[in-house]
Amino acid sequence: MDIIKRGGDRHSEQFMRDKLHASIVAACLSVRTPIGQAEAIANAVCESVIAWLQQHPEVTSNDIRLVATKHLRIHNPEAAYLYEQHHITI
């Protein structure tokens, strides 16, 4: 699965689950979610994003952000807001 990055040269990179996981955990911790719960939410969100990516072999980093936010909102709306607004690096 390729992620097309922002910027003029439009370079792409492989999707990295760990990177997404870390950013979701960071968003959850920022709204004082217990670490165990943050990890569990991040796992669930990553699984949902990966399932979506199976259908979409080439997407932009913005797409990942939107899809991750949508799923994060189900588990933790506050963290989702933060994730959406603060552009935590994926």
Added chain:
Amino acid sequence: MAKKNTFDYDLIVIGSGAGGSAAATIAAREGKTVAIIESSVFGGDSPNWGDVPTKALMHVANLYDEARHGARFGLRSSTLGYNYPSIRAWKELAVKRTGAGGNRKYYENQGINTFIGLAHFLSPNEISVNRRHLSASNFLIATGANWIIPKIPGLDTIKYLTPRTILETIRPPKSLLIIGGDDTGIEIAQLMATFGTKVYIVESANHLLPNHDIEVGELIGRVLSEQKGVTVLTHSQVVSIEKEGLGKRIIISRAGTEKSVRVDEVLVAVGRAPEVDLGLENAGVKYTDAGIKVNDFLQTNVKYIFAAGEVLGRNSQTHTALMESQVAANNIFHQPKIEPDYTAIPKVIFTNPSIATVGLSEDDCLKSKISIKKAVAPLSIIARSNTADFRDGFVKIITDKKGVILGASVVAPHAAEIIHELTLAVKYGLTAYQVADTPHAFLSWSEAVRVAASKLS
């Protein structure tokens, strides 16, 4: 001088169903460079899994049903039976003969480049299909809609059917619960009930076909329950579903009490949701889960991206999508832009009796506070009901105070044909008097139109 952007195509059409196909063909004939992208089978829903296969099966079911009840006319029908694999083969033949199902070659012969895969916008002028990047100066989004899967506890633990997958079943199930009593739900209910399936329909509204006038829903509910043994559960909601042996147990809430039904199969037909998962954010196109937002010219907020068909979320039928596709093709390449005319779009449900409506319903008029006159002519009062021994149905006409026809509902055999007279009347503002004054052939079902119109003239 500013450098002009160059793109791979003049037009990329996303979706090869009714909403996309006409525009692609029109643009190619005008000498434009066109690509069409299909995520599944060329031709889209209608010829492959919707109108065509369903109606091919309905034709067989109606024939079987007529013959089975022919004893009253002196026909011997006691040994009549059916072979479902052969019926399915007939359905496949009907799909193949339309020429629209799986018609990739048709586009290629017209010089249209075809691609199979999910299209995903990467930027406003660029999409990705199977990692291949394509750019265009104009886009038409016609991705259609998918069947909605409601959030019902336990539904994800069972294997359920949709109106698409039920057409592929090896044989009709012994019992079937249909969630959703709208157009598709009742067509399939009648189809399966005719082939011997015990059918239950669960509908949350107070009558079947909640988007039609109440008389229509009540009549079809009575026909289904009295003649086909269908259990119609209106005012009802599915609470939960669980597996029970080889079947499924469904808990239904009705008027505050819970009821339990065990069936072999469950069909989910609660409606369709537009397919908007194609990276529209990357193109800056505004949309909601209810569909892509367009102006009167089918143009999105991005001026060179248009949309047509079910993706607009207007619950359109195939002929509406086709009209929108033609309008979009004009508006993409020509001035002045034109608007699709929705005033007289007939809607048809191919049950027996079939149902056809056009223009405004009584509810529409009430909501819009339009003063109306209405008349209903039951089929039983016309001569054809005697010679055909068929009395379940009516023609209902709605006019404004001056007698101009605003809308009509027909429930009758061949309603899909009868409605076009009234479609013409709605489109061109004819009065009930003009319709009543037009000779109608004796012993045609259309005599009911004349009778209803004469009550208003």
